Amino acid sequence: MVAKAPAARLLVPANRNPSREHLFAGEPYFLRPTGALPVDARPRILSFESDAFMDDFLAIAAGKRPAPPKLLPWRDWAEPPAGLVDVAGAPRYPTTATGIVRRPPDAADIEASTGPAMDGDGIPHGLVAGEKATTPAWLRKLYLPTHERFNLISFDTHCGAAGLPRLARSRVKGSGAVIRRLVPDATAERWEDWVAVDEKHGAWLPLLPATLHTGTPVDPAAITPPAGLEARLRTLFGLGAADPLPPIALASQPLLLVPPDAGHAAEHCTLYGYLPVFSAAREIPAEQLSGSTAAEIAAALAQQSGNRLAALFQSAADLRDAARPQLRNLLDATVLPSRPGAAATATAETFAVGLAASAPPGLAAGLVNDVVAGSIDLALSEALARLWQTVTAATTDDADIAGNVKGADTLWADSHAASAATEPGLFDSLPDFSPIAGNQTAQWLAASGPAGAWDTLLRLRLHQLMDAWLAGTALPPPAQGSSSLFNPGHLALVVVMALLRLRGCRLAIAASINQTLYGDRKATELKAFAADGKRALGLPALAEQIEAVLAMEAARGDVTATPPWPPVTLPAQWIRDVHGYGQAIAKIYGRFDDGLATAGNGALDQLKARAADIETTLDTALGGLKPGLGIGAARLSFTEQPLCGLLVLPGIRIDNAALNAFRTAAGARYTAAPERAALPEARTADAQPRLRFDAEHLYAAWCWVRVAGRTPCEPERIVWTQRSEPFSIADPTDLLGARPASIQMPDIPKLLRDIPRIARARAKPFAGMASPPGSGVVTGADMADTRRDFGIGMICNFGIPILTICALILFKIIFTILIALPSFSWMLFLKFCLPFPKRGP
Numbered sequence: 001m002v003a004k005a006p007a008a009r010l011l012v013p014a015n016r017n018p019s020r021e022h023l024f025a026g027e028p029y030f031l032r033p034t035g036a037l038p039v040d041a042r043p044r045i046l047s048f049e050s051d052a053f054m055d056d057f058l059a060i061a062a063g064k065r066p067a068p069p070k071l072l073p074w075r076d077w078a079e080p081p082a083g084l085v086d087v088a089g090a091p092r093y094p095t096t097a098t099g100i101v102r103r104p105p106d107a108a109d110i111e112a113s114t115g116p117a118m119d120g121d122g123i124p125h126g127l128v129a130g131e132k133a134t135t136p137a138w139l140r141k142l143y144l145p146t147h148e149r150f151n152l153i154s155f156d157t158h159c160g161a162a163g164l165p166r167l168a169r170s171r172v173k174g175s176g177a178v179i180r181r182l183v184p185d186a187t188a189e190r191w192e193d194w195v196a197v198d199e200k201h202g203a204w205l206p207l208l209p210a211t212l213h214t215g216t217p218v219d220p221a222a223i224t225p226p227a228g229l230e231a232r233l234r235t236l237f238g239l240g241a242a243d244p245l246p247p248i249a250l251a252s253q254p255l256l257l258v259p260p261d262a263g264h265a266a267e268h269c270t271l272y273g274y275l276p277v278f279s280a281a282r283e284i285p286a287e288q289l290s291g292s293t294a295a296e297i298a299a300a301l302a303q304q305s306g307n308r309l310a311a312l313f314q315s316a317a318d319l320r321d322a323a324r325p326q327l328r329n330l331l332d333a334t335v336l337p338s339r340p341g342a343a344a345t346a347t348a349e350t351f352a353v354g355l356a357a358s359a360p361p362g363l364a365a366g367l368v369n370d371v372v373a374g375s376i377d378l379a380l381s382e383a384l385a386r387l388w389q390t391v392t393a394a395t396t397d398d399a400d401i402a403g404n405v406k407g408a409d410t411l412w413a414d415s416h417a418a419s420a421a422t423e424p425g426l427f428d429s430l431p432d433f434s435p436i437a438g439n440q441t442a443q444w445l446a447a448s449g450p451a452g453a454w455d456t457l458l459r460l461r462l463h464q465l466m467d468a469w470l471a472g473t474a475l476p477p478p479a480q481g482s483s484s485l486f487n488p489g490h491l492a493l494v495v496v497m498a499l500l501r502l503r504g505c506r507l508a509i510a511a512s513i514n515q516t517l518y519g520d521r522k523a524t525e526l527k528a529f530a531a532d533g534k535r536a537l538g539l540p541a542l543a544e545q546i547e548a549v550l551a552m553e554a555a556r557g558d559v560t561a562t563p564p565w566p567p568v569t570l571p572a573q574w575i576r577d578v579h580g581y582g583q584a585i586a587k588i589y590g591r592f593d594d595g596l597a598t599a600g601n602g603a604l605d606q607l608k609a610r611a612a613d614i615e616t617t618l619d620t621a622l623g624g625l626k627p628g629l630g631i632g633a634a635r636l637s638f639t640e641q642p643l644c645g646l647l648v649l650p651g652i653r654i655d656n657a658a659l660n661a662f663r664t665a666a667g668a669r670y671t672a673a674p675e676r677a678a679l680p681e682a683r684t685a686d687a688q689p690r691l692r693f694d695a696e697h698l699y700a701a702w703c704w705v706r707v708a709g710r711t712p713c714e715p716e717r718i719v720w721t722q723r724s725e726p727f728s729i730a731d732p733t734d735l736l737g738a739r740p741a742s743i744q745m746p747d748i749p750k751l752l753r754d755i756p757r758i759a760r761a762r763a764k765p766f767a768g769m770a771s772p773p774g775s776g777v778v779t780g781a782d783m784a785d786t787r788r789d790f791g792i793g794m795i796c797n798f799g800i801p802i803l804t805i806c807a808l809i810l811f812k813i814i815f816t817i818l819i820a821l822p823s824f825s826w827m828l829f830l831k832f833c834l835p836f837p838k839r840g841p
Contacts, residue, residue: 369481589645
């Protein structure tokens with residue numbers, strides 16, 4: 001008997017050899033130019049505006065539609081989040097060709113657009129011309145499903161062999177997309193990965209290197225954490241030091257193969273899937289304060305505040321350098337009279353020499369020049385006092401609102417600053433060394449010569465002082481001799497006057513806007529004062545209203561963006577330029593404000609204290625110019641920009657010693673009162689919800705595909721794509737992504753007609769509201785507290801149309817109150833009421 005031969009068996013070795021084939025990912029076939037060979041490239045993110053986005057995508061893949069929906073330059077790209085830009089405007093990430101840069105769009109990707117700061121690829125780089133040189137490029141912005149925007153990601157997988165064949169679709173065992181968050185670091189590109197504790201909680205941790213498509217492949221389902229993260233992972237999962245870590249996997253969104261019946265999809269290995277940029281999961285703060293006692297928490301907060309302020313203050317010098325040119329423009333346009341020319345200067349110098357030569361007997365030759373120098377400073381003090389009285393006068397506000405804004409030279413002349421040297425008794429305080437009875441020195445200077453020569457000397461001296469003040473150097477004496485009447489506080493008053501004139505220019509613009517929109521300049525509202533005595537419409541509030549209108553006025557060339565009001569007749573260009581100088585300074589210091597806010601309440605409280613000290617110092621300096629004058633007449637808030645940035649913090653002339661003292665004092669506020677200052681802030685920080693995705697970070701997506709071996713002898717392998725283009729995520733309240741929503745209010749005549757028909761129609765148009773026993777509220781009763789109201793429970797049914805009407809009435813009441821507040825007046829520009837006729841059949 002012959003035994004039957006056993007069936008042939010394929011023996012798979014225990015240690016299978018990895019494949020030597022080269023696999024890479026590129027752009028989807030339907031997005032490559034016709035005839036172009038596939039190359040190793042980033043996956044593509046496509047945005048759709050319909051909930052039928054899957055059908056739309058497959059129609060594009062099948063060639064039934066020529067291209068994805070176009071992107072809008074002013075909507076789908078935006079500035080990097082504030083936390084990714086330092087106070088000087090520089091990005092806190094690498095921006096080399098391989099760094100965090102946007103993908104250059106093809107012409108078919110975007111709609112053509114124009115703007116003041118458009119780049120060569122048709123995408124804006126800022127909002128005003130000149131920002132391209134000082135701010136990072138705009139990056140892609142993705143919207144949320146609440147904006148009716150849906151994002152897909154797609155890529156092709158190829159074999160790097162002759163002919164670049166596609167990967168066999170049958171070898172794909174799984175695929176996914178991983179979203180990672182950028183770590184702020186200007187020196188290197190670093191990313192964090194989401195580690196989920198459960199469906200509702202997780203943390204961002206630096207698990208993997210920046211690049212995933214090169215080097216040893218990473219299995220997204222089995223991550224080996226770096227050596228330095230074990231302790232944080234155990235804390236995250238609530239494990240002890242000896243407890244083993246659970247398996248760590250990346251949060252991955254599944255991807256699918258494009259169906260083979262979608263056009264030429266069968267000839268390619270194309271994967272696609274939904275890219276989720278919204279999650280209800282909350283981030284567990286990685287920087288939770290250590291310590292359990294109030295003193296330990298206060299010390300930790302003080303240390304944290306000091307570290308953040310130290311990093312923030314490193315850019316103070318750069319901010320001063322950026323603000324000085326804009327401040328110089330503001331000063332020259334508003335309060336500084338024109339600098340004398342060569343001829344006028346020579347005449348004034350000759351006058352000064354002759355003045356010294358005619359000194360009265362008894363005045364030593366060595367003192368003559370010092371007395372002349374002191375007389376120039378005395379006259380300049382009087383000139384500045386007169387200028388202050390003019391810019392703070394109520395009549396000046398009235399003239400500004402009427403459109404009669406005065407430039408620097410006109411203001412100088414109308415305030416009689418040019419004739420300050422003729423003020424009676426001005427020179428009586430100068431020492432008199434003459435043996436002749438009477439103050440011969442004062443009489444000599446009072447009868448010295450023409451007012452024009454004095455005016456030139458005063459303007460020369462004022463520019464000399466302001467040049468030194470702006471440069472941060474010591475204030476020089478007059479050219480004629482020694483004098484020490486002026487200190488930096490006096491020159492800071494000139495800046496305050498310039499900001500008051502900035503407000504005057506903004507009053508003129510706002511009044512012209514009000515005249516067009518409401519037929520009334522609304523002078524009373526523009527001049528109103530708040531309960532604290534400050535101006536109700538401060539510099540920022542006026543700027544917000546003006547900027548909104550100016551931006552919409554600039555869009556009149558686009559019929560779809562033309563505002564629904566007549567063209568505004570704006571004041572002269574130089575007045576609008578002054579507004580622009582103020583806006584530029586405020587923008588420079590705006591990022592500093594954001595950084596200061598992250599240093600905690602201790603820093604903000606110290607800022608208020610410093611603002612009060614600066615206000616007191618300036619009040620003293622103003623009284624030194626002329627008794628009876630006070631800084632309160634300005635009625636400006638010293639914590640508003642640009643006043644705060646120029647004079648309070650970081651300031652034009654503040655040195656490192658003052659910044660260090662501020663940092664120490666801010667930290668001491670926590671340790672001096674741990675229970676009152678530290679504990680509430682620590683509890684608030686712990687309770688503040690932080691979602692997995694937010695609008696404060698940059699993200700990118702990496703896609704992977706699990707590929708089976710060509711034979712059973714080869715193991716599976718993971719192929720990663722390059723990272724996608726970086727993107728930010730829109731806030732849920734993002735104005736540019738909001739979709740129109742129509743709320744149909746009840747038709748009241750029809751409502752009244754149908755009330756008697758409710759019973760016959762067996763309708764139930766009610767919403768039931770139940771009050772549990774002991775919780776009743778009587779309308780109109782005195783609700784002084786929430787004490788228990790003993791009684792039975794109650795269910796009240798209210799008609800849904802009635803609830804809608806009441807909601808609208810309540811909204812209109814609150815809206816009317818808010819727009820009466822200066823800081824909410826901008827809401828008027830988001831209200832458009834258009835009458836419509838009754839619909840016909």
